[in-house]
Amino acid sequence: DQQVKQNSPSLSVQEGRISILNCDYTNSMFDYFLWYKKYPAEGPTFLISISSIKDKNEDGRFTVFLNKSAKHLSLHIVPSQPGDSAVYFCAASHVYNQGGKLIFGQGTELSVKP
Amino acid sequence: NAGVTQTPKFRILKIGQSMTLQCTQDMNHNYMYWYRQDPGMGLKLIYYSVGAGITDKGEVPNGYNVSRSTTEDFPLRLELAAPSQTSVYFCASRAGNNQPQHFGDGTRLSIL
Numbered sequence: 698d699q700q701v702k703q704n705s706p707s708l709s710v711q712e713g714r715i716s717i718l719n720c721d722y723t724n725s726m727f728d729y730f731l732w733y734k735k736y737p738a739e740g741p742t743f744l745i746s747i748s749s750i751k752d753k754n755e756d757g758r759f760t761v762f763l764n765k766s767a768k769h770l771s772l773h774i775v776p777s778q779p780g781d782s783a784v785y786f787c788a789a790s791h792v793y794n795q796g797g798k799l800i801f802g803q804g805t806e807l808s809v810k811p
Numbered sequence: 812n813a814g815v816t817q818t819p820k821f822r823i824l825k826i827g828q829s830m831t832l833q834c835t836q837d838m839n840h841n842y843m844y845w846y847r848q849d850p851g852m853g854l855k856l857i858y859y860s861v862g863a864g865i866t867d868k869g870e871v872p873n874g875y876n877v878s879r880s881t882t883e884d885f886p887l888r889l890e891l892a893a894p895s896q897t898s899v900y901f902c903a904s905r906a907g908n909n910q911p912q913h914f915g916d917g918t919r920l921s922i923l
Contacts, residue, residue: 701853729909740815740901740914748909786853792908795869796842796861799912801853
């Protein structure tokens with residue numbers, strides 16, 4: 698039962714353009730959503746999060762959008778830089794579920810080409 | 812800033828051996844977690860703790876045990892290693908509700 702899905706295993710964009718990473722979820726009880734970035738041989742690094750009471754959150758070049766009716770969130774990176782090349786995981790949690798555990802998608806590998 | 816520290820980084824075990832994966836955090840976080848990541852998959856929760864002395868099972872707890880005697884440390888124990896436990900193990904901690912989890916760099920474990 699895949700509660701969080703990232704349907705694109707990979708994405709390639711040109712430096713300076715926008716990267717859009719997508720994530721779908723099935724559990725309407727999720728109330729907190731996060732994006733993590735992961736380089737090989739390192740742990741996931743927190744990027745940005747959004748509470749279910751909001752529909753948008755920005756932090757510099759990163760913006761997360763939440764569409765609760767569609768159970769969909771996306772991460773926009775503008776402008777994309779070669780250093781953004783990594784695997785991106787979306788994750789969701791519900792505060793009362795197993796200590797607020799994170800349910801992860803499978804990841805999308807982003808490649809930003811110079 | 813150390814954050815979440817995991818040791819060892821790599822380990823090869825033989826079937827039936829036991830070992831303890833260490834995790835320590837210096838952020839005074841109450842919540843701590845152990846996840847495993849198999850190839851091409853997201854992370855799955857093994858065990859979690861909401862504070863010293865309190866632990867509970869996650870999605871995939873079989874074959875593992877944990878303890879939480881202090882706020883800082885949350886070791887994960889494998890008693891009888893099996894090939895299915897070959898994976899990358901991540902420890903994480905967070906401060907409270909609607910706060911992000913912060914991860915260590917992982918322990919890559921191979922069981923042969």
